Amino acid sequence: MEILENPWPSPALSRLESSAIPPLRVETSRGPVTFDHLQGSALRMYVCGITPYDATHLGHAATYLTFDLINRYQRLRNTSVHFVENITDVDEPLLERADRDHVDWQSLAQRETDLFASDMVALRVFAPEFFVPVTQVMELVDQAISQMKSNGFVYELDGDLYFRTSSFLSDLPISEEQALAIFAERGGDPDRAGKEHPLDAVLWIANKNNEPGWHSSHGFGRPGWHIECAVISLRYLIGENFLAGDSSREYLIDIQGGGNDLIFPHHFMSGAQVKALLGENFARAFIHTGMIGLDGEKMSKSKGNLVFVSKLLAQGVDPTVIRYALLQDHYSLARNWSDAVLQQAQTEVERVRSALGRNQVAPTSSAVAEMVQAIADNLDTPRAFAALNSWIADTESGVEGGSPGEMARALDSLLGLAF
Numbered sequence: 001m002e003i004l005e006n007p008w009p010s011p012a013l014s015r016l017e018s019s020a021i022p023p024l025r026v027e028t029s030r031g032p033v034t035f036d037h038l039q040g041s042a043l044r045m046y047v048c049g050i051t052p053y054d055a056t057h058l059g060h061a062a063t064y065l066t067f068d069l070i071n072r073y074q075r076l077r078n079t080s081v082h083f084v085e086n087i088t089d090v091d092e093p094l095l096e097r098a099d100r101d102h103v104d105w106q107s108l109a110q111r112e113t114d115l116f117a118s119d120m121v122a123l124r125v126f127a128p129e130f131f132v133p134v135t136q137v138m139e140l141v142d143q144a145i146s147q148m149k150s151n152g153f154v155y156e157l158d159g160d161l162y163f164r165t166s167s168f169l170s171d172l173p174i175s176e177e178q179a180l181a182i183f184a185e186r187g188g189d190p191d192r193a194g195k196e197h198p199l200d201a202v203l204w205i206a207n208k209n210n211e212p213g214w215h216s217s218h219g220f221g222r223p224g225w226h227i228e229c230a231v232i233s234l235r236y237l238i239g240e241n242f243l244a245g246d247s248s249r250e251y252l253i254d255i256q257g258g259g260n261d262l263i264f265p266h267h268f269m270s271g272a273q274v275k276a277l278l279g280e281n282f283a284r285a286f287i288h289t290g291m292i293g294l295d296g297e298k299m300s301k302s303k304g305n306l307v308f309v310s311k312l313l314a315q316g317v318d319p320t321v322i323r324y325a326l327l328q329d330h331y332s333l334a335r336n337w338s339d340a341v342l343q344q345a346q347t348e349v350e351r352v353r354s355a356l357g358r359n360q361v362a363p364t365s366s367a368v369a370e371m372v373q374a375i376a377d378n379l380d381t382p383r384a385f386a387a388l389n390s391w392i393a394d395t396e397s398g399v400e401g402g403s404p405g406e407m408a409r410a411l412d413s414l415l416g417l418a419f
Contacts, residue, residue: 001089001110007131008117011124011416013075014409016368021077022376024070026287027332029173029263032378033285035074035254042080045070046233046283048258048266049131051088052112053097056119057306058326058337059259059292059299065323066289066331067257068125068416069379076413084236085128086229087113089135090212090222092187105212109133119309122319124416130236134228135214137235141223142216144231144277145203147243153276157194159206161218163227165199168272173263183265187225201269203227226269229256230282234274243278251284260288260332290334292326299337307337320417321345327381327415349419352411355392356404356419362394364402368410375414384415 023036037043047067050060067083074081088094089109098105120127145161148154153164172179180198183190190198202224207213213220234242237253246252252274256267267286274282291298294305312322325345329335355361367387374383391407411417 001087001106001113001133001135003133003136004131006127006129008121008127010126011418013072014412016076016372016410016413017365017406020369021073021372023077024073024376025378026070026285027378028285028287029267030286035079035285037074037077037079042082043074043255044237044253045081045083045255045257046229046237046253047083047085047128048229048256048262049085049087050113050116051091051093052109052116053091053094054112054306055308055310056116057292057299057308058322059306060116061119061123061309061322062292062326062331062335063257063259063289064120064125065123065326065416066379067255067287069327069331069375069381069414070255070287071126072413072416073375073379082237083126083128084130084132084233086232087131087133088225088228089113089133091134091225095211115310119313122313123309123323124319124418132232132236134223134232137228137231138214138216138223140231140235141204141227142218143243144227145223146217148203148273148277151276151279153273154203155196157192159219159221160202161204162195162200163203163224163269163273163276164196165201165269165272166197168268168275169197169199171268171272173268179264186261186265188265199265201226201265201273203273226266227273229266230270230273230277233270233282234278245278245280247280251281252278253282254284255287256283256285257287258289260290263288289331290329293334293336295338296336312342317342318346318349320419321349323415324349324417327417328385330382331379351392352388352417353419355395356408358395358404360400361402361404361407362391362399364391364404364406364410367391367402368406371410371414381415 023034025034071081095105098108154161180190204218204221206221238246271282293299370387371384374380408419
């Protein structure tokens with residue numbers, strides 16, 4: 001797979017009539033952050049991408065829609081957005097699925113990545129500036145690990161290289177006891193004999209069982225999960241000389257984002273490894289989305305209850321309805337998907353279309369202003385939809401004085417909903 005620039009066509013961004021677009025304030029894992037970038041400045045956002053062993057499920061979609069809202073809002077404020085996303089195109093789940101299905105792992109990764117891109121087009125998600133497969137940055141990972149080793153943060157264990165976490169444990173977002181319990185579930189090996197600390201994370205995995213591998217100064221193998229994202233984000237958001245850091249900024253990037261299952265270990269480890277590498281703070285804000293459940297149960301690969309965007313689309317579901325449904329609840333909360341949720345969204349989308357199709361509608365400027373304020377306040381989509389529904393109710397009751405075009409443009413620009 002190749003590094004892709006603007007890997008799928010992004011939608012056009014409608015402009016708002018109102019010039020009052022306040023700075024975006026977001027609640028992060030470590031408190032509120034206001035993105036008050038001035039016009040002409042750039043926001044640097046890295047969102048952890050897919051491991052392409054399967055199609056895009058609704059949990060993925062909800063996450064990428066959240067960061068699409070941020071992307072859209074910053075663009076409305078005339079802020080440049082440098083948005084980078086990775087593809088973990090070599091990892092245990094991918095290799096296991098390829099082996100199970102007797103297919104080439106690279107072909108599987110390409111097929112599912114192409115499907116992901118088509119899902120994002122259907123959902124009207126802005127493409128990343130760079131879409132970067134892990135397999136294309138092995139030399140950069142090699143260089144970064146060497147520099148971390150020189151800084152004293154790397155040790156070897158039976159051919160594998162580990163990251164010393166001890167200097168960073170005071171920054172754990174959870175208790176050490178909780179971290180130990182989670183680590184093994186999410187790619188760690190806390191019980192491995194010989195490690196200096198149970199929470200030390202692997203940086204380079206020596207080749208075994210004829211798995212894919214790459215030559216490096218650390219031997220033949222492949223990188224660990226966390227260093228991959230650290231290197232990709234720095235290289236494509238800072239530049240070719242990323243190993244020198246960027247001392248002009250308090251934080252190297254503005255946002256690292258993903259689902260809340262990445263809070264620990266992935267985002268903690270990525271940030272710690274960047275600090276070990278460069279001595280600088282990684283992300284100003286770590287932003288996390290809630291999980292999606294199905295009919296009251298956690299949606300997961302192990303349960304076999306994943307709902308895939310592509311299958312909904314193949315069944316004829318309007319992608320606007322999918323996007324509408326996924327934005328109904330607040331991005332940070334655990335949400336539930338069901339046939340009833342989908343049917344309700346279909347009904348509401350038709351109601352919006354009916355209101356927008358009228359020649360006379362209720363005043364729109366105040367409703368749009370309320371929607372803008374809602375998104376500015378921690379991406380409060382429930383509040384934005386409440387303003388929309390109030391406007392629809394007024395329109396249906398015969399109140400006049402507004403512009404359907406103004407409302408349609410606001411729904412498009414703020415929420416990515418094209419009617």
